[in-house]
Amino acid sequence: MENKRRAFIKTAMIGAISTSLYTPEGHSLLKPRIQSGATILFQGDSITDASRKRSSEEANMPDGLGNGYAFLAAGKILNRHASKGLKIYNRGISGNKVPQLMERWQEDCLAIKPDILSILIGINDYWHKRNGNYQGSPEEFYEQYIELIESTKAELPNLQLIIGEPFALKDVKAVDQSWFPELERYQKATERVAERFGATFIPYQKIFTKALATAPGSYWTTDGIHTTLAGSELMAEAWVKALK
Amino acid sequence: MENKRRAFIKTAMIGAISTSLYTPEGHSLLKPRIQSGATILFQGDSITDASRKRSSEEANMPDGLGNGYAFLAAGKILNRHASKGLKIYNRGISGNKVPQLMERWQEDCLAIKPDILSILIGINDYWHKRNGNYQGSPEEFYEQYIELIESTKAELPNLQLIIGEPFALKDVKAVDQSWFPELERYQKATERVAERFGATFIPYQKIFTKALATAPGSYWTTDGIHTTLAGSELMAEAWVKALK
Numbered sequence: 001m002e003n004k005r006r007a008f009i010k011t012a013m014i015g016a017i018s019t020s021l022y023t024p025e026g027h028s029l030l031k032p033r034i035q036s037g038a039t040i041l042f043q044g045d046s047i048t049d050a051s052r053k054r055s056s057e058e059a060n061m062p063d064g065l066g067n068g069y070a071f072l073a074a075g076k077i078l079n080r081h082a083s084k085g086l087k088i089y090n091r092g093i094s095g096n097k098v099p100q101l102m103e104r105w106q107e108d109c110l111a112i113k114p115d116i117l118s119i120l121i122g123i124n125d126y127w128h129k130r131n132g133n134y135q136g137s138p139e140e141f142y143e144q145y146i147e148l149i150e151s152t153k154a155e156l157p158n159l160q161l162i163i164g165e166p167f168a169l170k171d172v173k174a175v176d177q178s179w180f181p182e183l184e185r186y187q188k189a190t191e192r193v194a195e196r197f198g199a200t201f202i203p204y205q206k207i208f209t210k211a212l213a214t215a216p217g218s219y220w221t222t223d224g225i226h227t228t229l230a231g232s233e234l235m236a237e238a239w240v241k242a243l244k
Numbered sequence: 245m246e247n248k249r250r251a252f253i254k255t256a257m258i259g260a261i262s263t264s265l266y267t268p269e270g271h272s273l274l275k276p277r278i279q280s281g282a283t284i285l286f287q288g289d290s291i292t293d294a295s296r297k298r299s300s301e302e303a304n305m306p307d308g309l310g311n312g313y314a315f316l317a318a319g320k321i322l323n324r325h326a327s328k329g330l331k332i333y334n335r336g337i338s339g340n341k342v343p344q345l346m347e348r349w350q351e352d353c354l355a356i357k358p359d360i361l362s363i364l365i366g367i368n369d370y371w372h373k374r375n376g377n378y379q380g381s382p383e384e385f386y387e388q389y390i391e392l393i394e395s396t397k398a399e400l401p402n403l404q405l406i407i408g409e410p411f412a413l414k415d416v417k418a419v420d421q422s423w424f425p426e427l428e429r430y431q432k433a434t435e436r437v438a439e440r441f442g443a444t445f446i447p448y449q450k451i452f453t454k455a456l457a458t459a460p461g462s463y464w465t466t467d468g469i470h471t472t473l474a475g476s477e478l479m480a481e482a483w484v485k486a487l488k
Binding site: 062083211 | 294295304305306307309311312315316318319320322323326327455458459463464472473474476477478480481
């Protein structure tokens with residue numbers, strides 16, 4: 001028994017090490033490459049959902065991709081990689097936290113068998129707790145997120161992963177200074193999840209903060225959380241750059 | 245009387261000359277520039293309409309801009325010119341020909357007072373005639389289009405104009421070789437309208453024909469006429485380039 005247990009631990013550790021050393025040559029090699037015939041899946045909450053039509057489940061359908069960053073990024077990718085026969089899906093659902101992703105993961109992720117999976121989650125994990133509608137902590141959020149990705153990688157070992165940082169722009173409606181620094185703990189958790197799995201991390205908070213030099217938060221979001229068209233395009237451009 | 249008439253003719257001729265010599269230095273100067281506070285209006289038929297929500301009339305609203313090239317182009321423009329406080333509208337309506345634009349022009353163009361007006365019209369002027377649902381000719385189309393722009397320029401003398409070429413991709417559903425060369429006479433008419441008013445002309449037929457080297461017509465359009473997301477993005481990129 002002891003030998004078996006040791007062997008198991010050793011295997012598990014090697015697995016962990018090989019994950020963390022996924023691309024020893026450096027961050028640039030972490031960028032996902034779009035192979036011919038690849039399936040790309042956008043997952044997340046309302047920012048990703050963006051009023052997508054639930055009945056439009058087929059790949060690459062404008063109404064099925066919503067009117068947010070996923071649609072805009074999909075347009076760029078489908079245009080630039082026209083010869084590759086890509087399939088792009090959006091399965092974001094408004095209000096979702098990591099536990100809701102877990103509940104619907106078999107149908108809304110694993111069954112789709114994505115080659116590239118993009119996740120943007122976390123703002124509700126913080127926001128709903130703040131509202132008193134959810135019990136949770138940054139630590140639990142991190143653990144749940146890790147569990148979600150581990151179970152996904154077990155099923156889809158060649159998955160290329162893109163993790164987006166949840167973001168909020170203060171002084172726009174719902175969002176004020178009191179959101180920080182607690183939200184930053186959730187943001188940091190997503191960065192650590194990305195690091196742990198050698199995933200591409202998109203620092204949306206930083207990207208929006210930089211954009212504030214050009215136009216106020218109300219130009220990029222309607223309420224500090226949900227993006228306007230300009231904000232969605234800002235995200236889509238960052239998303240596409242992550243794949244170059 | 246004779247003197248007055250001569251004076252009128254002279255004035256009219258100078259007007260015509262100054263229109264045709266709008267930018268004597270060359271085509272590059274014809275490209276519209278986006279000024280701070282500019283209002284941009286997309287007009288046309290179903291390609292422009294793209295399922296836009298009629299009740300969403302305010303500027304820059306994702307659902308009000310539809311899910312076609314107008315939305316995608318608006319996203320790029322709003323992002324790249326974030327400090328300018330631009331207002332972008334879509335008033336394309338499925339099935340429209342030039343006569344339908346004329347009927348609703350006061351409300352759906354002049355009242356909006358665009359600084360930049362983008363028009364994509366003509367495919368129904370050909371298609372509906374082909375179907376036997378409309379009487380018309382390329383010559384009438386040209387004359388009607390000229391009348392539309394002349395009345396617009398009279399009201400909005402500083403208008404910057406972008407005219408898109410109607411297009412069709414053969415061997416995709418409805419469209420076959422029999423569409424050509426008759427359709428080309430309508431296409432040529434739009435190019436002549438653009439030349440006459442010193443407008444920017446976007447040669448969509450050429451752009452799509454070039455794209456066929458990468459993927460078939462069914463990748464860029466659903467039926468030879470209406471664009472897929474990839475086709476809409478192709479148009480949006482060309483549209484934005486026209487403004488650079």
